[in-house]
Amino acid sequence: MNNENTRKIIMDNYLNPYNRLMPKGEGYVKANTRNESCIDNIDLYVKFDGDKLADITFMGDACAISISSTSIMIKNLIGKTKNEALEYILEFEKMIDGKEFNKELLKDACVYEEISKQGSRKVCASLPLKGIKKAILEFLE
Amino acid sequence: MNREDFPLLGDDIIYFDNSATSLKPKCVIDKIRDYYTNYPANAHRGDYDLSYKVDQEYEETRSLVKEFINAQELEEIIFTSGTTEALNMVVNGFFAPLLEANDEVLITTSEHASNVLPWFRLVKTNNIKVNYIPLDSNYYLTIDNLKKVITPNTKVISIAGITNVIGDIRPVKEICKIAHEHNIFVVLDGAQMVPHMKVDVEDLDVDFLVFSAHKMCGPTGVGVLYGKKELLEHLEPMILGGGMNESFDNPHEVYLKELPARLEAGTRNIAGVIGFGEAIRYLKEIGMDNIHKYELDLRKYLIDKLMPLKHIDIINIESDSGIVTFNVTDVFSQDVAYYLNKYNICVRAGNHCAKILKSSVGVNNTVRISLYFYNTYEEIDNLVELLSDYDKILKEMI
Incomplete structure (x- = not known):
């Protein structure tokens, strides 16, 4: 990764990830997400308030790309409605697939745009999105 | 080299990453290409020269495997799709009909999933127990620790010869000796062992040995199940169909072929087996x-x-x-x-x-x-x- 700013955002979120903690209080649903090569393994804890994602935390072991992507995703999704979150996930998937996407919506998550060129890292960046999508669809529909 | x-x-x-799979030498690739190009017929079927050549090459690999691991009989060599299938055949075809409630199987915590999950299923279906031989501070399996966990109910010891994370070589010969003194069967997962060192089934006296071709310069999709003939005779085929039956008229009159055909139903991975033969020739040469x-x-x-x-x-x-x-x-x-x-x-x-x-x-x-x-x-x-x-x-x- 050549761009220093991109690298800095990823490393900051890897070394000091946002909300990497067990949830305090009740009402959280847990969604596990892991990749096929059985390494990255993250538990997401999501608290819904009606249609909104009121809080998200996570625990687990994973590589720098997965951890940082989880941290950035959590920052970007807290407070969003279910449909807003699904829209965010869709834009992220477009980016990872190398398609046109909404940069404004993804904010910091745009640091993974280059990832679309590294096949094996796509899965790492997408891991938390897969988990949160599962949680949203499972518990709100 | x-x-x-x-x-x-x-x-x-x-x-x-050779424990995952090995690279393939040109001679093995050429041998597979030769089959598909020059004699791509089925085995054990046709009365024509092409099919005859297939039979010769396919069975030649069996002979090479027999010699490579020093088995006594050709019938003791069964071609499978790999170590995983071979282990499942042993557990489900031989031990599932044999083991009863509270019988114990000894494994270790460093076994590969394919030597753990089939046994876990027998815990549910047969109510057996899976116990662990404790590992020492180097994560080795020691004879002392093995002796501590053998009980009158122990029926099987199922272990890797070399584990795929720690890479320790287990004292297989001694394990077999102790096991047999207690009428315990030994299943040896040779996936990480057979490609890297001489393995002699007669000297070790293992009851079953399984390994994969692709970790020893051969193609993917081919493996070996070795078993002592008197044990293989009791291994129920899990897959039924062509190539393994002698004749059948109705559900009550089904006659199966002798070993090894009985355990090799359907059209096998012929190209893979033939390529595997070349891999063995190659390794023997080195x-x-x-x-x-x-x-x-x-x-x-x-x-x-x-x-x-x-x-x-x-x-x-x-x-x-x-x-x-x-x-x-x-x-x-x-x-x-x-x-x-x-x-x-x-x-x-x-x-x-x-x-x-x-x-x-x-x-x-x-x-x-x-x-x-x-x-x-x-x-x-x-x-x-x-x-x-x-x-x-x-x-x-x-």
Whole structure:
């Protein structure tokens, strides 16, 4: 990764990830997400308030790309409605697939745009999105 | 050794993931191409020259395997799709009808998933117990620890000859001797052993041995189930169909073929088996003792170079195989693998399918280097140079 700013955002979120903690209080649903090569393994804890994602935390072991992507995703999704979150996930998937996407919506998550060129890292960046999508669809529909 | 035989090695690739699968020499690739090009008929079917040649080549591999592991009879060699299928055949075809409630199977926490999950199923279906032989401080299986957990109910010991994370060589001959004194069967997972050292089933006296072709210069999709003939005779075929039956008229009159055909239903991976034969010829030519000795020398060289690096934590300093497992301080194993991949070095990161080992070792994920005879001292120098620079790892791991 050549761009220093991109690298800095990823490393900051890897070394000091946002909300990497067990949830305090009740009402959280847990969604596990892991990749096929059985390494990255993250538990997401999501608290819904009606249609909104009121809080998200996570625990687990994973590589720098997965951890940082989880941290950035959590920052970007807290407070969003279910449909807003699904829209965010869709834009992220477009980016990872190398398609046109909404940069404004993804904010910091745009640091993974280059990832679309590294096949094996796509899965790492997408891991938390897969988990949160599962949680949203499972518990709100 | 013999690098010129491997087409991929001309491409500046350093391949250190040989426990996952090995590279294929040109002679094996050519042999498979020859089958598909010049005599692509089915086996055991036709009365014409092409099919006859297929039979000859296919059965020649059986003969080569028999000799390679020093089995007594050709009928003791069954071709499977790999180690996993072979283990499932042994557990489901031989032991499932035999084991009863409270019978005990001994494994260890460092076994591969394919030597754990089939037994776990028997816990549910047959109400057997799966117990663990404790590992010592080096994660080795010791005879003393084995003796401590054998009970009158122990019926099976099912272990890897060499484990795929720690790389320790188990004292198989002694284990078999003790097991047989107690009327216990021994199943040997040879996936990491047979490709790297001489394995003699008669000398070891194992009851079943399973291994895969693709980890020993052969093609994927081919493996071997060896069993003592008197035991294989009682192994129920899991797959029924063509090639394994003698005749049938109705559900009550089904006659099966003799071994080995009875356990090889359907059209087999003919090209794979024929290619596997060539792989065995190739390995024999190099010599299994030469391969084992060279790998140990390489391993010692690697360990000696890694030991002084303070940020490298080697999990298995002592081990008599080509497997070296380690972690880099505060760097996730997968990130180490991605870092090395930038320099065309292939290593494995993860738990290597030994998911219950973490309870013994205390770490979930590791980086694994697994060597084979075509690796070189220069390749290890390149690897160590990249691993020596901790700042570089941190900088380039994403």
